[in-house]
Amino acid sequence: METITSIKPLLAVLVSLLVTPMLISSRSPNVREGWTFVAAIIKLAIVASMVPVILQGTEIVYTVAEVFPGVAIKFKVDAFGMLFALVSSTLWIVTTIYSIGYMRGLNEHSQTRYFCFFAIALSATVGVAFSANLFTLYLFYEMLSFATYPLVAHHQDQEARSSGRKYLLYIVGASIGLVLPAMMICYNLTGTLEFSKQGIFTGTEPNATMLVLLLMLVLGFAKAGIMPFHSWLPAAMVAPTPVSALLHAVAVVKVGAFSVLRVLTGVFGIDLLARLNLGIVICYLAAFTVITASLIALSQDGLKRRLAFSTIGQLSYIVLGVALLSPKGMIGGMTHIAMHAFGKITLFFCAGAIFVATGKKNISEMVGIGRRMPITMVAFFIGSLSVIGLPPTGGFFSKWYLVQGTIQADQWPMLVVLLTSSLLNAAYFFPIVYKAFFCTPEEAMFEDRIEEAPIWCVVPLVITAAGSIALFFYPTLFLKLAELATR
Amino acid sequence: MSQQYPVLIVIVPLLSAFAISIAGWVNKRLCFPIIVTALGVAVYASVGLLLTVLEKGVVIYHLGGWPPPVGIAYYVDHLNGLVLVVVSLVALLNVIACKKSIELEFPDKAAPFYTLYILMVTGLLGIVVTGDAFNLYVLLEIAALTGYGLLAMGEERAPLSTLNYLYMGTIGACFYLLGVGYLYIVTGSLNMVDIARLLPPLYQSKAVLAAFIICMVGVWLKMAFFPLHAWLPNAYTHAPSAASSLIAPLVTKVMVYVMIRLILTVFTPEFAFATLALNNVVVWLAVIAIVMGAILALAERNLKKMLTFIIVAEVGYMVGGAWLGNRAGMTGAILHIVNDALMTLCVFLVVGNIVYKVKGYAFEDLQGLFRKMPFTMGAFVVGAMSIIGVPPTCGFFSKWYLILGALQAGHYGFVAALIFSSLVSVVLFFRIFEICYYEPFSDHHGHDHPPEPMDEAPLLMVVPLLIVAVILILVGLYTGDIVNHVIKFAIPEGLV
Numbered sequence: 001m002e003t004i005t006s007i008k009p010l011l012a013v014l015v016s017l018l019v020t021p022m023l024i025s026s027r028s029p030n031v032r033e034g035w036t037f038v039a040a041i042i043k044l045a046i047v048a049s050m051v052p053v054i055l056q057g058t059e060i061v062y063t064v065a066e067v068f069p070g071v072a073i074k075f076k077v078d079a080f081g082m083l084f085a086l087v088s089s090t091l092w093i094v095t096t097i098y099s100i101g102y103m104r105g106l107n108e109h110s111q112t113r114y115f116c117f118f119a120i121a122l123s124a125t126v127g128v129a130f131s132a133n134l135f136t137l138y139l140f141y142e143m144l145s146f147a148t149y150p151l152v153a154h155h156q157d158q159e160a161r162s163s164g165r166k167y168l169l170y171i172v173g174a175s176i177g178l179v180l181p182a183m184m185i186c187y188n189l190t191g192t193l194e195f196s197k198q199g200i201f202t203g204t205e206p207n208a209t210m211l212v213l214l215l216m217l218v219l220g221f222a223k224a225g226i227m228p229f230h231s232w233l234p235a236a237m238v239a240p241t242p243v244s245a246l247l248h249a250v251a252v253v254k255v256g257a258f259s260v261l262r263v264l265t266g267v268f269g270i271d272l273l274a275r276l277n278l279g280i281v282i283c284y285l286a287a288f289t290v291i292t293a294s295l296i297a298l299s300q301d302g303l304k305r306r307l308a309f310s311t312i313g314q315l316s317y318i319v320l321g322v323a324l325l326s327p328k329g330m331i332g333g334m335t336h337i338a339m340h341a342f343g344k345i346t347l348f349f350c351a352g353a354i355f356v357a358t359g360k361k362n363i364s365e366m367v368g369i370g371r372r373m374p375i376t377m378v379a380f381f382i383g384s385l386s387v388i389g390l391p392p393t394g395g396f397f398s399k400w401y402l403v404q405g406t407i408q409a410d411q412w413p414m415l416v417v418l419l420t421s422s423l424l425n426a427a428y429f430f431p432i433v434y435k436a437f438f439c440t441p442e443e444a445m446f447e448d449r450i451e452e453a454p455i456w457c458v459v460p461l462v463i464t465a466a467g468s469i470a471l472f473f474y475p476t477l478f479l480k481l482a483e484l485a486t487r
Numbered sequence: 488m489s490q491q492y493p494v495l496i497v498i499v500p501l502l503s504a505f506a507i508s509i510a511g512w513v514n515k516r517l518c519f520p521i522i523v524t525a526l527g528v529a530v531y532a533s534v535g536l537l538l539t540v541l542e543k544g545v546v547i548y549h550l551g552g553w554p555p556p557v558g559i560a561y562y563v564d565h566l567n568g569l570v571l572v573v574v575s576l577v578a579l580l581n582v583i584a585c586k587k588s589i590e591l592e593f594p595d596k597a598a599p600f601y602t603l604y605i606l607m608v609t610g611l612l613g614i615v616v617t618g619d620a621f622n623l624y625v626l627l628e629i630a631a632l633t634g635y636g637l638l639a640m641g642e643e644r645a646p647l648s649t650l651n652y653l654y655m656g657t658i659g660a661c662f663y664l665l666g667v668g669y670l671y672i673v674t675g676s677l678n679m680v681d682i683a684r685l686l687p688p689l690y691q692s693k694a695v696l697a698a699f700i701i702c703m704v705g706v707w708l709k710m711a712f713f714p715l716h717a718w719l720p721n722a723y724t725h726a727p728s729a730a731s732s733l734i735a736p737l738v739t740k741v742m743v744y745v746m747i748r749l750i751l752t753v754f755t756p757e758f759a760f761a762t763l764a765l766n767n768v769v770v771w772l773a774v775i776a777i778v779m780g781a782i783l784a785l786a787e788r789n790l791k792k793m794l795t796f797i798i799v800a801e802v803g804y805m806v807g808g809a810w811l812g813n814r815a816g817m818t819g820a821i822l823h824i825v826n827d828a829l830m831t832l833c834v835f836l837v838v839g840n841i842v843y844k845v846k847g848y849a850f851e852d853l854q855g856l857f858r859k860m861p862f863t864m865g866a867f868v869v870g871a872m873s874i875i876g877v878p879p880t881c882g883f884f885s886k887w888y889l890i891l892g893a894l895q896a897g898h899y900g901f902v903a904a905l906i907f908s909s910l911v912s913v914v915l916f917f918r919i920f921e922i923c924y925y926e927p928f929s930d931h932h933g934h935d936h937p938p939e940p941m942d943e944a945p946l947l948m949v950v951p952l953l954i955v956a957v958i959l960i961l962v963g964l965y966t967g968d969i970v971n972h973v974i975k976f977a978i979p980e981g982l983v
């Protein structure tokens with residue numbers, strides 16, 4: 001594979017980090033948000049400028065400093081990393097628009113702090129996407145964990161504190177307690193942590209340690225929400241909704257899934273996993289999470305909590321797809337990062353818009369809301385179609401590939417799991433939409449008068465809903481990137 | 488002049504001590520420029536010395552031109568070259584950062600304070616630079632006696648806790664002296680290189696064995712290696728801020744340096760690790776030190792005292808790393824001397840700033856600090872991350888080498904202790920962050936709640952602190968260079 005050296009990946013990571021002093025020193029909120037937009041657009045531009053090179057099958061590398069023999073802080077942009085970076089930097093712009101509407105609409109405190117840590121979190125996310133080795137990935141993973149904490153705990157009340165504790169306990173506890181030692185053991189065994197197709201264990205005799213290491217790494221990246229390390233995510237829903245939308249539906253949780261995928265494809269390598277028959281272990285872990293999370297979601301009345309459990313299930317789709325170890329399954333898993341991102345962020349935006357406009361958080365209080373907020377609820381419907389995996393939305397493609405992947409891998413039980421889960425997804429989303437529009441006048445809880453959330457809230461959710469549909473008609477870019485990544 | 492660097496490092500601070508005490512009678516405001524200049528020269532000389540060592544190898548300086556074994560020789564290699572830079576730099580940054588709090592806490596006694604301060608630094612620098620085992624004891628006592636003076640100037644209870652330290656410290660120094668005495672009886676020399684040359688045929692001798700063990704126990708006492716730590720927490724907690732942020736980063740680290748110097752240069756790693764076969768026991772002691780330090784820190788409801796127990800745990804890191812008996816562990820221990828000195832300085836300076844503004848360091852005093860003192864707290868977060876061991880702060884990198892060394896030695900207990908201590912540190916620091924961030928709780932979401940005004944410490948306190956915080960990250964990023972160009976050569980090639 002051809003590689004070229006360029007400082008672009010480093011710049012893409014740093015741009016949102018370097019803007020934080022501007023954010024802090026800005027005198028008015030408009031200037032501050034202006035800087036956020038500048039950073040977000042430059043970031044997307046840098047990331048996008050690398051796309052053509054990546055599509056030609058070239059990789060971009062940049063080494064910052066060698067810190068240990070054989071281990072450097074090093075960036076490598078490949079197709080998979082590009083896919084993820086592209087999704088998160090695109091959605092950052094949309095989320096910034098939404099944040100303005102939401103935070104000002106609710107007159108939230110400490111908005112400067114909020115935008116600063118958001119920018120830092122995005123730096124870390126792109127850093128994870130472009131990491132060339134496990135060490136660099138760990139560095140940015142931890143940076144993201146700590147940058148997200150003040151966002152989760154934004155409200156600074158008792159509830160935020162206990163959720164923040166839970167968040168740290170799971171995320172940092174697992175990464176220091178499991179990933180760090182596993183990484184050290186890998187380094188001690190092989191002397192390298194560089195991601196590669198063959199994995200880092202070439203030349204090492206496979207043994208029982210492998211299974212232990214695999215489990216430590218897969219479960220240790222707790223942001224992926226694989227059970228039993230999932231319950232931080234519903235707790236983190238106390239955060240302001242834009243945080244839940246971008247970080248807990250896209251950036252943070254997918255950094256988890258992304259890291260797990262890197263472990264499977266880059267640290268162990270598909271060949272080794274197939275040879276040792278370890279993929280199936282991960283498959284069953286993920287499948288269990290998919291079904292259980294969907295069942296729990298059914299019983300949640302808080303809209304954001306229901307979405308959170310849905311996210312837990314959908315994240316395991318990604319892991320499941322790759323753990324099938326079949327090419328189609330891997331394409332499905334990787335594109336699901338993009339497709340689910342657009343769908344789920346729309347749903348969260350809708351939840352936030354409802355909260356801003358009406359102050360309602362629970363599904364049982366949303367009967368008839370479609371008459372009050374028709375645009376929002378149509379977008380909600382499109383988002384749920386995408387998450388369920390129905391046309392005409394992008395989610396259809398990833399599910400399609402995932403299903404094909406199970407057939408290709410000859411894993412019939414997994415096919416059943418996927419189809420059951422789709423039914424369950426429909427079962428927990430459609431009643432919300434149905435009740436929003438179709439209810440008797442006595443049931444309706446809202447006056448028959450259109451009153452949407454502020455325009456800054458509505459535009460982003462229309463954009464992402466339109467994006468979900470656009471991805472159905474033009475999925476080529478993400479499919480191409482995923483295909484390149486599986487090659 | 489560059490040949491005179493080794494002696495300048497000690498002489499300039501020593502003579503400036505007289506200048507400061509005289510200046511104190513003439514004009515008090517002269518004291519601060521003098522001490523800063525003296526420490527600046529020390530930093531300059533030690534950086535120059537390190538560069539010379541990197542370029543030309545070991546530097547040996549005969550004091551007064553008297554060759555050993557009659558005269559005293561200063562012996563500087565990569566190991567103490569590095570430690571010298573750290574000690575002088577920490578002393579300089581600390582005195583600048585603490586000027587305001589010294590003026591506040593001792594309006595009349597600033598001159599004696601500065602005098603004791605610079606004498607203590609002289610002692611510490613001397614311990615590091617000397618190549619003579621007995622001279623080391625003399626300087627050890629200089630550092631210790633001035634240290635007692637500095638610590639005792641603190642709160643009401645400071646004299647009592649310092650007296651406790653004085654007893655224990657004196658016993659430790661006596662042990663060390665006794666060990667050196669044994670070595671002198673056996674070899675007839677006090678020069679470290681000379682002793683190292685004469686010792687190998689005598690390794691079977693019981694006297695040599697006794698000398699080694701007595702020296703080690705003495706040094707452990709002085710560095711507060713669990714369970715010999717009991718003097719440390721109270722002595723450091725009740726001390727004035729400026730004294731604790733000098734002594735806490737440096738004294739224990741310098742004693743770890745002495746331990747490593749004894750193992751690597753005076754004795755040989757083969758003798759310490761292979762012949763004695765004690766290392767497994769010592770590493771287990773270190774495991775206990777780390778675990779107990781962490782648990783005792785958890786029990787504290789007082790920021791400064793909590794930090795002192797973290798020092799006890801960190802000493803366990805370094806002793807354990809050094810005694811793993813392999814290259815990675817030793818690298819981790821030496822790197823941790825540097826890193827721990829810097830991060831301890833960082834967190835103790837933070838305490839200094841808090842005390843300056845809030846007049847207290849109990850947990851209840853810390854409410855709302857993120858809003859009141861955002862820059863101080865920013866530096867505190869960096870220091871805490873380093874102690875927890877989050878990359879790219881430097882604390883992660885020494886922990887990496889320590890864990891690697893433990894894995895290579897097959898000592899999984901030590902690996903578990905390090906991970907455990909990281910996890911406990913997360914709890915320790917986030918417990919404080921929570922108080923500073925959430926409390927006092929507002930009734931509802933903090934809307935329409937007038938934010939408390941910012942009330943940051945003076946610029947002269949905040950800027951050095953922020954410099955230290957940046958250094959923590961830079962040292963982390965340049966770990967590769969530090970290890971490849973300095974520490975690699977500090978460890979004998981025989982140690983694999």
